[in-house]
Amino acid sequence: MAIDHYYHLGRSGLRVSRLALGTMTFGNKGIRGIKGAWGSDEQTARSIFQRYVQAGGNFIDTADSYGEGLSESLLGQFVAEAGLRDQVVISTKFSNSLQPGNPNAGGNGRKSMMRAVDASLRRLRTDYIDLYLLHTWDRVTPAEEVIRGFDDLVRAGKIRYWGLSDVPGRAQTWAELHGLSQPACLQLPYSLVERSIEQEFVPLAHALGLGITAWSPLAMGLLSGKYQGRDPGEGRLALDQSGSGLGLFTDRNQRILGILHDASATLGRSMAQIALNWAVSQPSIASAIVGARSVEQLNVNMAALAFSLPDDVLLDLAEASRIELAHPYTLFADDYQAGVLNAGVTVGDKPDGYATRTFLPKVTDYAFGRSRM
Ligand SMILES: NC(=O)c1ccc[n+]([C@@H]2O[C@H](COP(=O)([O-])OP(=O)(O)OC[C@H]3O[C@@H](n4cnc5c(N)ncnc54)[C@H](OP(=O)(O)O)[C@@H]3O)[C@@H](O)[C@H]2O)c1
DSSP: OOTTSEEESTTSSOEEESEEEEOTTBTSOOOTTSSSOOSBOHHHHHHHHHHHHHTTOOEEEOOTTGGGGHHHHHHHHHHHHHTOTTTOEEEEEEOSOSSTTOGGGSSSSHHHHHHHHHHHHHHHTOSOEEEEEEOSOOSOSOHHHHHHHHHHHHHTTSEEEEEEESOOSOOHHHHHHTTOOOOOEEEEEOBTTBOGGGTTHHHHHHHHTOEEEEEOTTTTTGGGTTTSSSOOTTOGGGGOTTSSTTTTOOHHHHHHHHHHHHHHHHHTOOHHHHHHHHHHTSTTEEEEEEOOSSHHHHHHHHGGGSOOOOHHHHHHHHHHTOOOOOTTGGGGSHHHIIIIISTTOOOOOOOTTSOOTTOOOOHHHHHTTOOOO
16 A cells, blocks of 8 residues: 555546545634634645655645635635645535524525535635535435536536544435446544444445545544653644543543554554554545645655554454444344354355345345345
């Protein structure tokens, strides 16, 4: 893996780097709802952008709400200064309101989406967005309304591809059934300390050909190891005045950090590099979105693709970061299935060319009456 080796995002034709550049930190304003400003001033943000694209990175993630529009504005400015609009893949998002008091300035409805996309295009100084995402599900707007809106934006030439961030379900089937443009990706939280998407989203993405872009792959800096007894300085998690690092300073996470620490000493790689390498190497993960606050951090993080983790480290990390299953997932676990469903009979995956256990039929398979083995 290398940052200038590109992969198709899900089953789309869009080619992206395995490490995307997150720009939530651009402008140093933080985000509304989280106390304190953290991130990079304009000049540092520019240097981070320049370093990333010089290294061959092409996938940059922002959102209209980051820095209340400042992240998009800075990104648009940097891309224009560098003359790189055609080379970079810009991903941005809508859902969060930037206009208190205006009911349709937020949420996932068509009015909100159409207003938001035009505002993002203006701030980004471009006439198209490569990848447009619903930022957070509003629990109300019908999936059909959202998908039709995305499809209209594709047909109007305002966006090239679309995807979903922080959603519960499966919109792809409706789009496929109606012959509309389909989502290319799911953007979800994923790291060694946050593996809950493995229960539903990873098999779903695998079956439907969606690339998962992982946000907070370093758990907001925790997995760099800097909160292990040393002075974290201006570290983001140190801003949480409760002292719990936004709930991340737990015994379980300390055990994961312990494994990372030992692996770091053995492999001669930083803990951040090992944590990022682990995240991008997991099934269905298309890219990890790194959020560096400085060029130094970015340099460390971009070297995360240059090695492979040995099996013993992978096993130790898998064991330490294992998630406690809740019902009904306990019933899907290998030991339960082997003992109770199969009563000791070995029932393995089917041979190549047949569906595996994780296969979910595509909706067209139902629609056209085809059967799949
Ligand atoms: N869709 C969503 O809902 C959603 C949500 C969150 C984020 N995102 C996207 O994902 C991107 C990444 O999220 P994130 O910023 O939380 O990612 P992250 O990689 O987990 O955390 C990044 C933070 O960790 C610290 N850090 C990074 N590299 C380091 C290193 N080598 N050594 C020590 N500390 C290091 C820095 O914070 P300090 O130095 O300040 O400690 C940096 O700002 C965002 O920019 C955004 O594009 C999306």
